[in-house]
Amino acid sequence: MDATTVVGCFRDRTILVTGSTGFLGKMLVEKMLRVQPDLRKLYLLVRAPDDAAAEQRVLDEVVGKELFDVLRQEHGDNFHSFIKEKVAPLAGDIIHEEFGLDSSKIKQLYEEIDIIINGAAVTNFYERYDVALASNTFGTANVCQFAKQCTKVQMLLHVSTGKCVTARYELCYSA
Template sequence: MEPAGVAERLHGKTVLITGATGFIAKLLVEKILRLQPRVKRLYLLVRAPDQVSAKERVRSVIMQLQIFLSLREKYQNHFTSWFWDKIFPVAGEVSLNNLGIGNVDLAEDIVKETNIIIHMAAAVNFRER
């Protein structure tokens, strides 16, 4: 028996991705959605002050990327609803306790539901020279 490929292992799974707005993580999100559209959910940890800002950041920094063109063509008018059905932005910060997730219920849901964690975040100080 051959080992299952990565895409097969993601079928029906919930994944938490830290550093989701970083260059490599954005490519990873697209690749997961393209190769395993039956992934249950991708929690994307985004540095943002609140959930509304996190969702807007994902919309503007990830969802609008050209690399999503093949998925836009595949799902056409349903792309936006399909995308938000799979993607759940989470406002947080990896350097803080509990990943900076202020909503305790949301943090508990993430812990209960997540099958796989992909840590892509880095310590970034944009003020350093």
């Protein structure tokens, strides 16, 4: 499969991304917006108390980064309208069933989402076990449960880090 085929997979698709504020997530969002501007919508699920805080977090921690300078130059004065049209921040968390979203929003997502990319995880070696387990294990199960409810979903991509296994290893062998 060549790059053109992969890029074509995102054309006219609605995509849910978790973990977009992380290192890999930011690069993924930027790359998708740059190489496939014809994607329909990118929903970015971020931990935030409300939609306004989610939007601000995405603006500060994702699209506000230097990584997006190429897109900023490409779109010039239309950059913010392009982002507003393509990116929809969602205030939620994978540790909760249905991500803690209200029923009308979750129903809308069930009907719209074509692709899910789950990159949310706790990668801190020193995080409490229950916190890491909630995100890295139960959170992934919640994403899978969500995907089963989506009527149009064509793909669920789960991205994991080696740190998840290492954290488990440290826990199993700690004194």
